[in-house]
Amino acid sequence: MAAAPPSFYHPGSSSSSSYSGKWEYDVFLCFRGADTRHGFTGHLRAALHDRQIKAFIDDMLDKTESIDELISVLKRSALSVVIFSEKFADSSWCLDEVATISRSMVEFGHRVLPVFYKVYSSDVSEDSGSYTAAIEQHHGSSASPEDRKRWMDALKVVANCAGYTSHAIKIDSELVEKIVNGVLKRLAEISHRVKFDHLVGMDARVSEVEQLLAMNVDDFRIIGLWGMGGIGKTTLATACYQSFVSSGKEMKHHFIQNINEKLEKQSGIEGMVHELYSILLSEANLNCHNLGIDHRRERLSRLRVFLVLDNVETVPQLEQLLLGDKQAANLFGPGSRIIVTTRNRRVLENAGAHIYEVKHLHSHESLQLFGIHAFKNCLPLDDYVDLSSVAVSYCKGSPLAIKVLGCALLNKQRSYWKSFLSELEKNPKLEILDVLRRSYNELEIVKKGVFLDIACFFPGVLKSLVINCFPTSYIEDLIDKSLVSCVFSKGVERIEVHDLLREMAWVIVNEESKFENRSRFKNADDVYKLLAVGDVKTLRRFNYLNIMKSKEKHGSAFEPVRTTEGILLNLSEATDIHMEANAFERMTSLRFLKFTYWENDRRASKVRVPYGGLVTLPNSLKWLEWHKFPSKSLPSRFSPENLVVLNLRTSPLLKRCWKAEPQLLNLVGLDLSRCINLEAVPNLSGSPKLERLYLEGCKRLIELPSHVQDLDKLIELDLDDCTNLQILPPKLNSKFLNKVHLSNCPKVTRCPEINSTELEVLNLTETPVTALPRAIYNIKLGGRLRLCGEHITRFPAISTSLEFFRLCHTTITEMDCYDGDDHHQLASLPRFARLVLIGNPQLKSLSSNVWNMVSQTLILEDCPLIESLPEISQPGTGLTSLSIRGCWKLKSFPTDINNLKYLQFLDFVDTDIESLPLDIVELDQLSHLELRSNKSLEFVPSNIHKLAKLSYLSLAGCSRIKYLPELPPNLLTLDVSGCTLLRALPSNIGKLRCKKLWFEDCPQLDPYLPQEVVLNFCNHAMSNLYPQGVLQYSASEIPRWFAFKSPNYASDSCMMGQLTLPNCTTTRLIKGIAFGVVCSSDIGQVMISITCNCNIGTGVAASWSSPVFCFGKTQSDNVYIWYEKNLLGETEESMREEAEPWYVRYAGLTVLFRFSLQPGEVDEGKREDPKRLKRIKIKRTGVSLLY
Structure with missing residues (x-):
């Protein structure tokens, strides 16, 4: 799914940063740049960033700005880290900073952590120390006695705080680690002390919820916070979330606020689901359209997550958020916790949540x-x-x-x-x-x-x-x-x-x-009365009668002016509305007009106006937001001098906003995104306040006017997918410019020079600029950069730390990180939390320092000339995910892979590796091992069972593997499909409590083996933590032990079967239900899901859907089996709170099970073509109750 376009409303998901609740910054970092910027402080800055600690660096301050600005930053920072170095006291600015920090300690309790780097604390605090001498030497004549005393007093105060010294910890890397851990500890303490500030009664309520959370229990739990509006559900959820984050537990975590409101602005929940997936999988900056949905769900099922879903109001909302598709269970790994806030108790009961009623305050x-x-x-x-x-x-x-x-x-x-x-x-x-x-x-x-x-x-x-x-x-x-x-x-x-x-x-x-x-309208019927053609005439007749009455009473006529001030209407939920040309003519008080559609609503405009368009719009308008505006331009009689925001996105007819060039003195935001016929940008030379300019997807736009370079308040510029854009200003001079989107502009060959020091995002993907702009070297710490194109011949020498860097489809041959200088210090090397290198066909080698450059995720795809990876000579810096795909000449793992001690996800897919290193078992955090399509791989280490946390293993398509050793005891997913020489499954297969097993197209396996494996699989099902499990293998028969098996029959995607329900007793309780289907296909691979309805008479008592799976890898018949612990299924009847379970109500009766095929999701938002499903035949089906 493509990234969501910029918006005036929700600029992004809530931050998953550890301490974002109260402060803008976690740490204010004060240091003497000349001493340590490119050495020790460079290491510390990178390490803080790697641990998601947001730091404000003092060189981000304009030294000409007042101390008031510094105080403002300190108030927005949780604590300060002051690095005292040898030349620190030479700088009056550094001394002023320390004095201000000391003052802030007194005035508002600011916290400080001093670091003494190559100096002693006595050098700083004592009158006889080197700092006193430096102040006299460098500032004796330029600074007043009062200033010198103020500095010395402040140095003593700060130096007397508990901190760290390089004389005690002599190795820089160890000192950095100590400081970062110290910062984390203090942030946790601070967060614990202030998180419930002014939240009366919160400690007790958080404690009660934490008992329900039971974080020490390794199961999956949903905790529901239920209560009336305004009772504090969101506040309590926030407090619990902050408490969890400050605890330092290593789990992926995320908070989605006000889900119900957000869904009112879009037609489906898919976008929110996939955004959630991306954040939890650290893919927020990847193009997830290329990532298979099943692959992502597999990874999610091994993650421990802490998730808060705020304001969920319906059962389908929660189902789709947690599962994507109905009944796609097991989304998250054991130990995961989800907190849901809602006014609707049924939402929580349906999910099997532990319900906490948020009660009134005492x-x-x-x-x-x-x-x-x-x-x-x-x-x-x-x-x-x-x-x-x-x-x-x-x-x-x-x-x-x-x-x-x-x-x-x-x-x-x-x-x-x-x-x-x-x-x-x-x-x-x-x-x-x-x-x-x-x-x-x-x-x-x-x-x-x-x-x-x-x-x-x-x-x-x-x-x-x-x-x-x-x-x-x-x-x-x-x-x-x-x-x-x-x-x-x-x-x-x-x-x-x-x-x-x-x-x-x-x-x-x-x-x-x-x-x-009435002054404001949002009800569709009311808006129709106000604006629709027939109702306009009715209102005019009403006004005419009022005029006549006034004339009779006062002797003169006056025509009333409508008092409407604002109109809000979501047209995605409304019917067509036909307006007269002068529908707005009398609305001289109208200030806010908002006609919106859901973001993914692709239907034509529902507003109809005469061919010539509207005569006018009110000059009083401050906010005009009219998606799919139904005219070629705005009315000529409309004077937009009062406009603050103009949003005409997705207007297919719009060619230019005005035929004339009005003054837009108050304009702050302009959004013309996806106006596919827009030919020209309005004249913005008279818009000094403009901050946000969105022109994404304007296919006919050729030029961005030169006056845009002089918009000195501009914060964000979006030109993505302007496929005919050719002419850009030479510069963008705004010092506030934060984001520039310039991807998929195939006719742009030069990027403007960007003079901002606030740049965080620059996206040049699929844009063939002939030279990289200097702006890539100015991106802020923690920024994101995407570059793409054959013109890029060398790896950019970026010296800052980036959150994300994607480099694809270039002609680079090596990661030359030294820019010709082999003696750069590590602090000058690029540093990335996530580095993605995709489709670089001439890349032959990676930098020998790559393991020190990447702190979280390294992805290397479709680089066919890579034959080896650099040695991992020392323990890595926290790399948790390594993905190597489509590097066909790569024959071996990197040496000493055990040094990547934090590695959790390891993918080696479609390479030429022949074996796994024995020391792979020392990766004790490894949970995911993907070895698919390695045709030369023959052996799996016999000691692989020592990987205690490994929950996913795929050897699919490894056609030379003959035997598998004993596998790890906590394995949940095993895929050996397409292992055509595999003769036996591992010896402990019967003991594994897997929830997913695939071993189709393994012709050398004993044909009776699947029967035994399936029986063990379903026997374990009732003791597993997971509500659903799946198994697939090549065979033509449903297992013998199924209570019902249909006769041999081939149907086009549908089959019926009958089963007599037993009576439930206390000694024989039904705990689950298993389904089996035999299918055949002649069309190759297809993504499908199987639905089973339980029919009683003409009604549906229950309904289940299997997880989406890939069928048709081979021409042989395949058996697909899945079990469900959710016996109620998904029907309106079973959702009712008072409903008796169908298997109890209809005990002793014969019920009908109807199986059918449904198209599965191929990629985000894209489903399999239903026509292909007609080529799949259901041959046999089976149903069995599990006790």
């Missing part, structure tokens, strides 16, 4: 929380205790209501309190919304309007855009009153509004006046 907790927000203290002031008790009683223990009410009463007199609370007392049926409404009522009229606008139209929108629509002070006031919140994620801030407050806002709007004078 009365003392309510008072404490109220005191925090009403008095900025944990307890109410003495004079207000009685009124506080009355106030919290109205909130019924709802944290949201308590918080909002407390903020409303902050700094108010008793008389105000009494008046405020008396209004609440008048309502005998007071609900939570009434309490929230009372706080809203206290706002000034203007601020009420701002709140309604934000709550109705802007949840999830970038704050930088919203603050250009309203006065900043108003937004900050709403944040202070807890009516609006600001969430920091992935380097940007977004505006969020609690769903109860959003619900309240629309209630207020719908109650404010009659339809014809």
Whole structure:
């Protein structure tokens, strides 16, 4: 699946960084660049990055900026690491930094970790030390006595903190490791102390949830947090997530916020599922379209994950998020934990979750929380205790209501309190919304309007855009009153509004006046009345009657001006709407117009306008978002001077925005993505505020105007897939430019010079620039870079640490990392968390330092001239995944592979290796070993059973392997399909508790062996942790022990079978059900799934679907068997809470099982052609109950 396009709404998934909840940065790194930047500090920066610790480097500060800016950064950082070196005191800037850090320790409790590198602490802190001498020597005449004293006092304070010294730990690498571990420990301590700040009662609730989580138990668990809206489910889930992250457990983890709301903006859940897969598999920056879905699910099934799914409201949402396809069980490995928040208890019951009911706060907790927000203290002031008790009683223990009410009463007199609370007392049926409404009522009229606008139209929108629509002070006031919140994620801030407050806002709007004078609309029927042709005429007649009445009363006529201020409509869920050309003519107050579609909705526009288009749009518009805009240009009578955001993405008719060139002085965001007929970009020379320019997929666009280079506030530029783009500005001068997307632009041969020091992403994939821009050397620490093309002949000499670097389809012959200088220090070598080298046909060798350059993932694919890999001479730096594919001349593993001690995933696919090294068994973290299609491989080491954590082993297509030794005891998946010389399965095959076994096309195996293996497989099924298992082998018969076996018959993708249900007793409980199918095919490989419906009369009692599998690797018949522990299946009837299980209700009766084939998923979002399934025949079927 292609990466999601940039958006004004959700700029990315929530960060999986370890400590992103409270601070923007984990560490502020202070050092003397001339001393250590290219040595010790370079090592430390890389090591911090490798451990996902986000550091702010002091050389990222403009030295001309004020100390206030430094204080701001320190407040946004969890702690500071100060590296005292020999020349540190020579720099007045370094001394000023230390003084500011010392001041921050006092003023807001900032934490510091000093490092004494080649100096003693006494050199720094004592009056007789070398630092005092350096200050006198270098600053005696230039600095005032007050400054010198301030510096010395600060040095003493910081130097007296506990830290590390190079005199005690003499080897730099060991010192770096100690510092990183020390930072992690302090971050965990800090996070533990502050994570529940102002979260009353949270410690006890987190402790109760952690008991349910039972992290020391090696099973799979879903924990459901269930309760009413506003009760604190998301807050509790966040606290549990932070508690887990700060514990330092080595598990993949991720938090997806507000799933139900996000799904309202898209038609399917597939995009979210695949994004989740990518993040958990560390593929967030890969083109996952090339990765097989089955391969990814196999890898996921071996991962231990900690996942939070927030605000899941329906059963299908949870099923698809966890499973992708219905019933594709076993997605995650043993020990995985998933927390789900929901208002719908049935969602959790259907998933078999451990349910934790999030209850109201106790009365003392309510008072404490109220005191925090009403008095900025944990307890109410003495004079207000009685009124506080009355106030919290109205909130019924709802944290949201308590918080909002407390903020409303902050700094108010008793008389105000009494008046405020008396209004609440008048309502005998007071609900939570009434309490929230009372706080809203206290706002000034203007601020009420701002709140309604934000709550109705802007949840999830970038704050930088919203603050250009309203006065900043108003937004900050709403944040202070807890009516609006600001969430920091992935380097940007977004505006969020609690769903109860959003619900309240629309209630207020719908109650404010009659339809014809309502200010905001989102209901489809109401929008139709407002804009559709027939209803426009009706409204005009209504207005005409009002005019006549006014004329009779006042003696003169006036035509009312419509009071509509905002319209929001998701057209993907609406029917077609036909508008008149002047539909908006009277809406002179309209400020926000948003006609949107789901992101993957490919249907034509549902809005119909006359051939000539609209006559006008209101000049009052600040936000115009109209996806699939149905005209060639915007109306000529529309003056867009007030526009802050213009979003006309996916408009197929649009050729240019305006025929004239209006001034766009207030424009901050412009999105014309996938306007396939767009011929010209609007004149933006008069748009000094523009921050985001999205032009992705504008196929006819030839030129990006030169004035774009002067947009000095530009943050993001997206030109991906502009296939006719040829002319670009020579430079991009914005110093804030953060992301430049320029992939798949085949006519672009030169990339503009980028002068930004904030660049994090540069994507030039499939764009044949003739020379690499200097910008690739300016990418920020932790940035991402993609380069592609035959013009690249040398490996770029990048000296910074990148999160991701992809280099594909080049003509490089070697990884020449030294740029001609064989004496570079390691700190100057490239450093990558993930390095991907794909399709480089002339690459003959990797750098001898490659194992030190890559810290997490190394992928090498389709590099056919690679014959060997560099020796791994010393323990690796944390490499967890190594994938070598399509390197046909590679004959052996790298020497001393056991030095990659953290390796978990190892793929050697389609190479020429002949054997595995014996020391592979020393990789005690290895869980995945993929050796598919190695035609020369003959032996597997006899001691491979020592790989205790190995859960996946594939030898598919290794056609020279004859025997398998004893296999690891915790193996869950074994694939030996296509091992045509294999004569026997391993001796311990009957003891393995595998959930997936494939051994089709193994003609040398004993033909009776599969019967025994299948029986053991199903016997183990009931004691396995997994709800589902699959097995496939070459044969023509269903195993004998199946209770029901159909007669021999060949059907086009469908077959029936009958089974009489036994009576359930306490001594003979049904624990599962097994299904068997024999199929044949003459069309080669096809991805399919098998569905089985249990029919009672004309109804369906239960339904199951097998995992997707590859069928037809050989021309012989194949048996496919899978078991299910979920006896209820997937039907509306079985979903009902009160439903009696079908196998109990129909005990003693004969039921009908109907098997059918379904197209499986080939790649993300792409399914097998259903026509191919007609060539597959179901020959036999079987069903058996498991006890």
